[in-house]
Amino acid sequence: MRIFDPHIHMTSRTTDDYEAMYAAGVRALVEPAFWLGQPRTSVGSFTDYFDGLIGWERFRASQFGIRHHCTIALNPKEANDPRCTDVLDVLPRYLTKDGVVAVGEVGYDSMTEAEEKAFAHQLQLAVEYELPVLVHTPHRDKLAGTKRTLEVVRESGIAPERVVVDHLNEVTVGLVAEAGCWMGFSIYPHTKMDEHRMVAILAEYGTARMLVNSAADWGRSDPLKTYRTGQAMLAGGFTESDVDTVLWRNPVEFYGQSGNLMLDPLEESSPTGATFEGNSVLRGARQ
Numbered sequence: 001m002r003i004f005d006p007h008i009h010m011t012s013r014t015t016d017d018y019e020a021m022y023a024a025g026v027r028a029l030v031e032p033a034f035w036l037g038q039p040r041t042s043v044g045s046f047t048d049y050f051d052g053l054i055g056w057e058r059f060r061a062s063q064f065g066i067r068h069h070c071t072i073a074l075n076p077k078e079a080n081d082p083r084c085t086d087v088l089d090v091l092p093r094y095l096t097k098d099g100v101v102a103v104g105e106v107g108y109d110s111m112t113e114a115e116e117k118a119f120a121h122q123l124q125l126a127v128e129y130e131l132p133v134l135v136h137t138p139h140r141d142k143l144a145g146t147k148r149t150l151e152v153v154r155e156s157g158i159a160p161e162r163v164v165v166d167h168l169n170e171v172t173v174g175l176v177a178e179a180g181c182w183m184g185f186s187i188y189p190h191t192k193m194d195e196h197r198m199v200a201i202l203a204e205y206g207t208a209r210m211l212v213n214s215a216a217d218w219g220r221s222d223p224l225k226t227y228r229t230g231q232a233m234l235a236g237g238f239t240e241s242d243v244d245t246v247l248w249r250n251p252v253e254f255y256g257q258s259g260n261l262m263l264d265p266l267e268e269s270s271p272t273g274a275t276f277e278g279n280s281v282l283r284g285a286r287q
């Protein structure tokens with residue numbers, strides 16, 4: 001099974017996770033820019049983070065045989081904080097960098113006016129820089145949030161096939177299917193949207209425009225949920241080719257629209273002692 005996790009926050013994960021992901025078949029991923037748990041207080045906090053995504057984290061993933069890409073944006077939650085919104089002026093210089101495959105995560109958190117303004121602005125950046133967009137949908141009042149999200153996407157004029165609307169469930173998938181956008185599903189260990197419900201959604205809606213991710217971050221989450229969904233698909237009667245469509249070909253097709261994917265295989269799948277800015281993922285040699 002070859003796996004491309006289209007949404008995972010590796011900055012919050014350990015090298016054990018990278019090793020387990022590689023063993024399960026993960027060879028590529030996308031890390032969307034998001035918030036840190038701890039609120040940011042300045043634009044500099046964003047730029048250090050963005051530099052980390054395109055620099056250190058890409059290097060770290062490569063040391064474990066995994067191709068790392070990222071998306072760049074002001075996230076919905078911090079769009080409400082005036083100390084953060086000036087980052088919008090800095091985004092263009094990141095959107096043209098290698099390995100930046102979309103604008104994201106953008107969208108609504110609490111459905112405020114400030115969130116909508118940042119969302120609409122960043123949809124225009126995506127049009128201007130010819131990038132796809134990763135749209136987060138709110139965890140509360142998901143149906144209303146998804147409806148409003150699709151209206152803002154429509155008003156922006158961006159082509160729907162360049163948009164993935166993420167964190168969907170049985171209640172919201174139909175709206176997004178109808179709108180012509182890609183459908184993203186985050187499979188979490190302790191919430192309703194598990195791999196078995198995902199298989200039922202795939203059986204009902206088919207595999208086209210479907211993206212399955214672990215959305216693993218610093219909260220309760222599981223970086224192997226993509227693999228577990230693949231296993232559940234096979235147990236549910238889907239073919240290996242169906243699994244490859246959902247877990248590999250679809251993310252490659254969606255993010256490939258950026259022209260910035262880097263999928264040539266890496267030679268090493270365990271750390272070599274190479275360094276990035278003087279830092280290695282090794283901690284001393286065995287004597």
Ligand SMILES: [Zn+2]
Binds near residue numbers: 007009032034105215
């Ligand atoms: Zn996320």
